[in-house]
Amino acid sequence: MTKIRHAFENKKAFIAFITAGDPDLETTEKLIYEMADKGVDLLEIGIPFSDPIAEGPVIQEADLRALNSGTTTDKIFEMIERIRSDISIPLVFLTYCNSVFAYGTEKFTARCEQIGIDGLIIPDLPYEEMEEVSPFCEKHGIDLIELVAPTSQERVYKIAKASRGFLYIVSSLGVTGVRESINTDLSKIVEASRSVSDIPCAVGFGISTPEQAEEICRYADGVIIGSAIVRIIAEYGRDSVIPVGEYVRKIAEVCHK
Amino acid sequence: MSKGRYGIHGGQYIPETLMNAVNDLESAYEHYKNDPQFCRELEDLYREYAGRPSLLYYAEKMTKDLGGAKIYLKREDLNHTGSHKVNNALGQALLAKKMGKTRLIAETGAGQHGVATATVAALMGMECEIFMGKLDTERQALNVYRMELLGAKVHPVTSGTMTLKDAVNETFREWVSRIDDTHYVLGSVMGPHPFPMMVRDFQAVISKEIKSQILEKEGRLPDAVIACVGGGSNAIGAFYNFINDESVRLIGCEAAGLGVDRPENAATMTNGRLGIFHGMKSYFCQDDFGQIAPVYSISAGLDYPGIGPEHANLKDTGRAEYVPITDEEAVCAFEYLSRTEGIIPAIESSHAVAYALKLAPQMGKDQIIVINISGRGDKDVAAIARYRGVDIHD
Numbered sequence: 280m281t282k283i284r285h286a287f288e289n290k291k292a293f294i295a296f297i298t299a300g301d302p303d304l305e306t307t308e309k310l311i312y313e314m315a316d317k318g319v320d321l322l323e324i325g326i327p328f329s330d331p332i333a334e335g336p337v338i339q340e341a342d343l344r345a346l347n348s349g350t351t352t353d354k355i356f357e358m359i360e361r362i363r364s365d366i367s368i369p370l371v372f373l374t375y376c377n378s379v380f381a382y383g384t385e386k387f388t389a390r391c392e393q394i395g396i397d398g399l400i401i402p403d404l405p406y407e408e409m410e411e412v413s414p415f416c417e418k419h420g421i422d423l424i425e426l427v428a429p430t431s432q433e434r435v436y437k438i439a440k441a442s443r444g445f446l447y448i449v450s451s452l453g454v455t456g457v458r459e460s461i462n463t464d465l466s467k468i469v470e471a472s473r474s475v476s477d478i479p480c481a482v483g484f485g486i487s488t489p490e491q492a493e494e495i496c497r498y499a500d501g502v503i504i505g506s507a508i509v510r511i512i513a514e515y516g517r518d519s520v521i522p523v524g525e526y527v528r529k530i531a532e533v534c535h536k
Numbered sequence: 537m538s539k540g541r542y543g544i545h546g547g548q549y550i551p552e553t554l555m556n557a558v559n560d561l562e563s564a565y566e567h568y569k570n571d572p573q574f575c576r577e578l579e580d581l582y583r584e585y586a587g588r589p590s591l592l593y594y595a596e597k598m599t600k601d602l603g604g605a606k607i608y609l610k611r612e613d614l615n616h617t618g619s620h621k622v623n624n625a626l627g628q629a630l631l632a633k634k635m636g637k638t639r640l641i642a643e644t645g646a647g648q649h650g651v652a653t654a655t656v657a658a659l660m661g662m663e664c665e666i667f668m669g670k671l672d673t674e675r676q677a678l679n680v681y682r683m684e685l686l687g688a689k690v691h692p693v694t695s696g697t698m699t700l701k702d703a704v705n706e707t708f709r710e711w712v713s714r715i716d717d718t719h720y721v722l723g724s725v726m727g728p729h730p731f732p733m734m735v736r737d738f739q740a741v742i743s744k745e746i747k748s749q750i751l752e753k754e755g756r757l758p759d760a761v762i763a764c765v766g767g768g769s770n771a772i773g774a775f776y777n778f779i780n781d782e783s784v785r786l787i788g789c790e791a792a793g794l795g796v797d798r799p800e801n802a803a804t805m806t807n808g809r810l811g812i813f814h815g816m817k818s819y820f821c822q823d824d825f826g827q828i829a830p831v832y833s834i835s836a837g838l839d840y841p842g843i844g845p846e847h848a849n850l851k852d853t854g855r856a857e858y859v860p861i862t863d864e865e866a867v868c869a870f871e872y873l874s875r876t877e878g879i880i881p882a883i884e885s886s887h888a889v890a891y892a893l894k895l896a897p898q899m900g901k902d903q904i905i906v907i908n909i910s911g912r913g914d915k916d917v918a919a920i921a922r923y924r925g926v927d928i929h930d
Contacts, residue, residue, distance in 0.1 A: 329827040330696060330813065332708045333551045339695055352825045376549050376812040381826025403549045403812070407538040411812075428553035430715060438552070449553060453713035 282369045282397045283422050283444035286320040287479040291496040292445075293318065293534040294481055295527055296373065296505030298325040298341040300350025302516045304358050310512070313524040315368050318531025322366075323400065323503065324359070326352060326374040333402040335456030337506040340513065352382055356390050363395040371398035371424065371444070379412060388415040398422035398444045406438050416443070427472070428452070429463040439472035445479040445501065446472050450486065456506050458485030466498040489533045496534055504530060540729020543852050545845035548728040550708075550815045557715045562730040564635045569737065574634065581626045582741065585659065586616045588623075590742075592749035592906070598876050598896075605759065605899035607892060610746050610908045612770065613881065619911030620742060620770045621652035625721060627738035629656040632719035639663040639714075642721040643707040645672055645700035645766065646837035646884065647679025648911050649723030654688035664688040667706045669699040672836045679915055697830040700766070700840045704814055724767025725844035728815030732844050739773025746906055747777050754904060760785040760895065763908040764887040765858065766802070766838035768847045770910035775856060785857065787895075788847060789887040791833030792860035802831035804843045805851055805858035811842075818848040834863040834923065837884040837911075865890040867923055870913060882911035883920065 327345035416423040422444030469480045483503030492502045512519040540546045568574040582588040591611040599607045612620040644650030650666040657664035670692040696702035711720040722731045763771035765788040778784040793801035808819035821829035821841040833839040850856035869890035874880045
């Protein structure tokens with residue numbers, strides 16, 4: 280069992296997202312310690328990209344702040360390498376194709392293995408293009424986490440079979456960002472996945488409140504929250520460690536109930 | 537290897553949410569492109585609405601002035617809406633309508649593709665929303681008003697560099713949010729499969745016409761075809777039916793802005809590296825970590841950090857050549873063609889004219905060059921005046 284699968288054992292997993300380097304890498308480092316301490320089960324660390332087409336305004340602006348503070352792929356690797364032995368929860372990168380490709384896919388995945396990154400989520404790498412990265416992930420023991428969307432229909436079966444670590448279920452149409460309500464019947468997607476695979480199913484996009492998280496935990500194996508956390512970082516900047524800690528503690532409580 | 541490959545380039549690097557939409561689009565296109573009724577309707581629209589075939593004009597004064605190869609201009613500027621963009625907009629809108637879509641969205645740089653899309657949306661009674669970089673809405677204010685006149689809603693895009701690449705980002709984001717009733721009319725031979733193939737097929741009418749027109753006028757094929765490249769749709773349209781005619785040089789002119797050695801350029805073939813962005817593998821201007829570069833050109837239509845995958849492959853195989861043209865060279869060519877032939881070309885097309893000014897004198901009088909005048913330059917007059925330091929008050 281991979282370290283990621285372990286995060287879903289005997290409980291619903293709370294998966295949190297932050298952009299590395301927002302507002303700077305020192306703050307990111309503190310946030311990682313704080314979130315692991317306050318009950319986050321798996322941390323998704325975004326590598327900032329100049330043109331994140333799957334992101335709404337909140338994460339777009341976080342990427343911009345991170346790039347403006349001089350964050351690069353190498354500096355993120357160095358920071359993770361420094362702190363990895365203190366952090367026991369699995370860590371995954373959310374990255375766009377070009378960040379991996381420009382670095383060199385072999386070099387990128389080898390470095391991930393070396394610093395203890397457990398998985399990759401690549402929103403612009405659909406099932407048809409997995410081959411671009413998956414052989415390298417397999418070689419270096421990294422889970423390539425695939426996404427399914429409300430529009431996936433019959434594609435859910437083959438994607439669920441191909442995904443490693445967990446299956447990322449996109450809750451609604453559109454880009455990332457906080458939503459008032461989620462209208463898609465996601466339990467159908469979870470059922471479809473479970474009919475072909477025992478891979479854990481986590482739901483993300485648009486979730487912000489403990490009530491929404493509780494609702495999702497009824498049928499899915501985990502909840503992914505990004506924009507709601509990034510919004511707190513946008514508001515408090517370098518002082519966001521305590522308010523982010525308070526927020527994630529509340530969500531973790533609901534998930535672990 | 538996935539679908540839609542041109543050598544190592546192309547593919548479908550897009551969010552999962554869009555995969556079924558592009559798959560549906562591909563099957564619809566594969567069906568309708570062989571459907572006699574669809575082909576007849578599109579030909580009718582090209583002839584009766586767009587004014588095709590466009591003229592192939594012998595530029596006699598320019599030929600004599602340069603003293604070398606005989607120069608012909610393919611007059612895509614004479615199409616309805618003033619550029620080649622209408623060829624693709626008509627094709628995609630007709631296809632979208634057959635697919636039951638009621639709403640068209642599109643990105644635009646200079647505004648020509650936005651105007652073409654807004655025009656066909658009006659014609660076909662479809663809703664239309666256009667995404668345009670805020671910077672471009674300012675340098676092409678006239679086109680913004682044209683689109684609004686045509687009933688489209690124009691969204692100024694304020695993210696990133698506020699130019700064409702950001703408009704593409706935003707249109708993808710919009711499409712992900714609303715797929716059921718909406719078709720994304722991508723304006724160039726870029727993005728995920730099937731767009732590069734489909735847009736090329738709709739634009740290939742340009743080289744099909746050039747071929748029969750030049751055979752009729754000269755009884756032989758040209759020695760060179762020259763076109764400007766941003767994403768590359770007018771160039772692939774002008775090249776496509778000559779790709780197997782090895783004697784015809786195919787030359788794409790990209791925007792060098794203030795110079796290929798300066799940061800302010802958009803010369804993807806000269807400075808770009810292989811990358812994956814906007815749904816495709818191709819060449820992109822980017823930094824060491826793959827961040828897409830903030831490119832620059834005086835021409836809003838060529839101000840794009842990538843290039844279509846088929847061009848990337850034509851470069852790899854050596855079948856086509858790509859040359860950089862600076863702002864200054866393009867502006868001089870803009871003025872030259874206006875004075876010499878009484879034809880004001882788009883600043884985009886002026887990049888192709890600029891290269892012909894260098895090439896023609898080196899060629900023999902028995903040789904033939906065709907320059908694709910992809911659009912007309914009325915939209916650029918104010919910007920050129922500004923460039924020359926002339927203050928125009930409307």
